[in-house]
Amino acid sequence: xxxxxxxxxxxxxxxxxxxxxxxxxxxxxxxxxxxxxxxxxxxxxxxxxxxxxxxxxxxxxxxxxxxxxxxxxxxxxxxxxxxxxxxxxxxxxxxxxxxxxxxxxxxxxxxxxxxxxxxxxxxxxxxxxxxxxxxxxxxxxxxxxxxxxxxxxxxxxxxxxxxxxxxxxxxxxxxxxxxxxxxxxxxxxxxxxxxxxxxxxxxxxxxxxxxxxxxxxxxxxxxxxxxxxxxxxxxxxxxxxxxxxxxxxxxxxxxxxxxxxxxxxxxxxxxxxxxxxxxxxxxxxxxxxxxxxxxxxxxxxxxxxxxxxxxxxxxxxxxxxxxxxxxxxxxxxxxxxxxxxxxxxxxxxxxxxxxxxxxxxxxxxxxxxxxxxxxxxxxxxxxxxxxxxxxxxx
Numbered sequence: 001x002x003x004x005x006x007x008x009x010x011x012x013x014x015x016x017x018x019x020x021x022x023x024x025x026x027x028x029x030x031x032x033x034x035x036x037x038x039x040x041x042x043x044x045x046x047x048x049x050x051x052x053x054x055x056x057x058x059x060x061x062x063x064x065x066x067x068x069x070x071x072x073x074x075x076x077x078x079x080x081x082x083x084x085x086x087x088x089x090x091x092x093x094x095x096x097x098x099x100x101x102x103x104x105x106x107x108x109x110x111x112x113x114x115x116x117x118x119x120x121x122x123x124x125x126x127x128x129x130x131x132x133x134x135x136x137x138x139x140x141x142x143x144x145x146x147x148x149x150x151x152x153x154x155x156x157x158x159x160x161x162x163x164x165x166x167x168x169x170x171x172x173x174x175x176x177x178x179x180x181x182x183x184x185x186x187x188x189x190x191x192x193x194x195x196x197x198x199x200x201x202x203x204x205x206x207x208x209x210x211x212x213x214x215x216x217x218x219x220x221x222x223x224x225x226x227x228x229x230x231x232x233x234x235x236x237x238x239x240x241x242x243x244x245x246x247x248x249x250x251x252x253x254x255x256x257x258x259x260x261x262x263x264x265x266x267x268x269x270x271x272x273x274x275x276x277x278x279x280x281x282x283x284x285x286x287x288x289x290x291x292x293x294x295x296x297x298x299x300x301x302x303x304x305x306x307x308x309x310x311x312x313x314x315x316x317x318x319x320x321x322x323x324x325x326x327x328x329x330x331x332x333x334x335x336x337x338x339x340x341x342x343x344x345x346x347x348x349x350x351x352x353x354x355x356x357x358x359x360x361x362x363x364x365x366x367x368x369x370x371x372x373x374x375x376x377x378x379x380x381x382x383x384x385x386x387x388x389x390x391x392x393x394x
Contacts, residue, residue, distance in 0.1 A: 001077040001084060004035040004043070006066045006112070009392050010056040011049075013352050017153035020183030020222035028056040029355060030108070033393040034069070034115040036084060038123050046119030047379050047389045048111045051299045051328035052352045053270075057108035065093045065108050081135070084120035086113060090305040099276075106273035106302045113303020114332050114377070122376040128332075129371055132339030136308065144368045145337040146344035147358075148216060148241075149173070150329060151351060152180025152204070160203050166350070167204050173349055174364035176214055177241060180204060182231065183219035190227045194234055205238060218244035221271065225254050232262035242267040242293050250277075256286025267293035270327035273301040275309040282317045289319045293343070297327040298336060311340065329356050331377050338371055354384035 009031045015024045031049045038044075050057065072092035079085035093109055121128040133141035149170035152163055167178050185196035201217065208214045217240060223231065228246040235243055242265040247254050249271040259266060266287065272278055278296055281287065287294075294314070298307040311321050322343040326333035329348035337345045347364075348356030359372050359381035372381050380386050 001039060001075070002037045002073045003070050003077075003089075004037050006032060006034050006069055007392055008032045008058060008061050008066065008111075010058055011388060013052060013355065015351065016157075017155050017351060018184060019153060019181045019218070019220040021220045022053070024052070027052060030056040030058060030061060030111050031388060031392055032061070032066075032111050032115050033389065034112065034119055035393075036116075036119045036123065038084070042123050044119045044122035044376070045393050046115035046117065046122065046376065047393070048114030048116075048118065048332075049299070049330075049355060050107045050111050051297050051330060052348075052355070053327075054104070054107045054300055057104055057111065060104060060108035061111065064097075065112055068093050068095055069112060079120075079135075081124075083124045083131075084116065086116040086120055086303070087305045089113075089116050090303065102273040102277060102301070106306075107300050110299045110301060110303040110306075113305055114299055117304055117332070118377045118379070125375050127371060127374055128335040128377050129339035132304075132336065137340060140341070142338045142341055144370045145334055145342075146325075147175070147334070147347040147364060147367055147369050148177040148179055148344070149175035149349050149367075150179045150216075150218075150346050151349070152178070152200070153351065154181060154184045160200055163200055164203050164207055167207055170349055171207070174366065175347070175349070176367040177216065178204070178208075178214065179216035179218055179244070179346075181220065182217045183222040183227075190230050194230060197231075198234060201235075201238065212239040213241050216241045216244055216267070218267075219246050221245045221248050223247055225257060228254075228258050229261055232258060232264075236262065236264060240264060244268065244293075244295070245270065252281060252284035252286075255281075256284065259286035259288065259292075265291045265293060267295055267325070270295040270297050270300075272296060275306055275313045277301075278310045279313045279317065282314060282319055289323060292323065294319070294324045295327045295346075296324065297333065299328050299330060299332055304332075304336060307336065308340075331358055331379065331382065334358060334369070335371065335377055354382070354388055358382065 185193040187193040244267040
């Protein structure tokens with residue numbers, strides 16, 4: 001087994017949208033292509049990229065992780081089933097890296113890990129979801145994944161009417177559950193911002209027939225305890241699907257205080273990047289395994305190798321994989337959701353192109369989607385994304 005080549009590029013995904021914490025005017029993503037030879041005539045090229053919200057990692061990739069990956073090889077990269085073992089490659093990439101410090105490093109490794117899993121499934125001639133089910137779940141895979149349409153960003157040229165029109169388009173695409181941003185409305189006080197956000201929420205709820213279970217709201221970690229409690233009190237009567245990232249992602253004690261006062265589901269975890277972080281979250285943040293949602297994104301958190309460790313840590317602390325709904329809206333996490341039995345996956349039907357959204361000709365029906373039977377992650381079946389990936393490979 002040999003890593004033949006590793007190539008990378010930086011792709012802009014900038015736009016005029018903003019959440020409560022950042023805008024995306026200068027957002028970029030790293031894209032990689034990893035070519036692998038199995039030694040028996042089989043060869044595959046796997047592709048990877050990082051999710052939105054974290055910038056391209058060219059320096060880390062080229063200085064540390066790509067060279068280490070190219071140096072790895074031989075029997076050490078062979079899985080027990082005879083295929084490529086991304087876990088062994090992960091060990092090679094993390095050689096001489098101290099524990100802790102989970103920031104941009106976890107993104108760089110996650111980009112390469114995605115490409116390795118894509119290559120592993122292609123060498124095996126099966127979709128990634130099937131490879132994962134066979135290796136980790138006794139061959140059992142879900143027949144479809146629950147997905148929700150994430151959008152509702154703040155935009156200087158889009159008011160409440162534009163927000164409702166956006167949500168209408170998502171419903172027309174087959175999504176029954178949608179998500180909008182909160183916490184970023186203009187105003188000098190929490191009360192001022194809350195007035196605007198309640199108007200946005202009620203407008204979307206009217207479109208959804210008043211069913212709060214079909215609407216998620218996301219504050220992107222913007223609030224302190226005072227603001228989070230004020231929003232929680234205002235949101236409680238709507239019985240929303242979840243209240244996402246109400247607080248700084250590492251402030252576990254304040255999460256625990258909020259959970260004491262807000263009975264509805266809380267979702268968080270997209271800005272935590274390791275199994276240790278996940279373990280600390282469920283130990284100390286007061287989250288409730290019967291209702292709350294964990295959103296760790298494998299593309300940002302050292303990849304699937306670390307994500308499997310995360311799932312094992314969660315199980316030890318009484319959490320089901322069904323409580324995990326990854327951030328990112330990409331096909332990698334969608335394959336993981338089906339292959340490992342997660343609770344679903346985020347989707348970006350209109351933003352972060354070409355990385356948002358799933359394979360062409362895979363319709364969403366009542367917020368559920370079936371994956372195509374294509375070897376690998378299935379990027380080749382998403383034409384606009386594959387155009388970018390193919391150029392890198394060539």
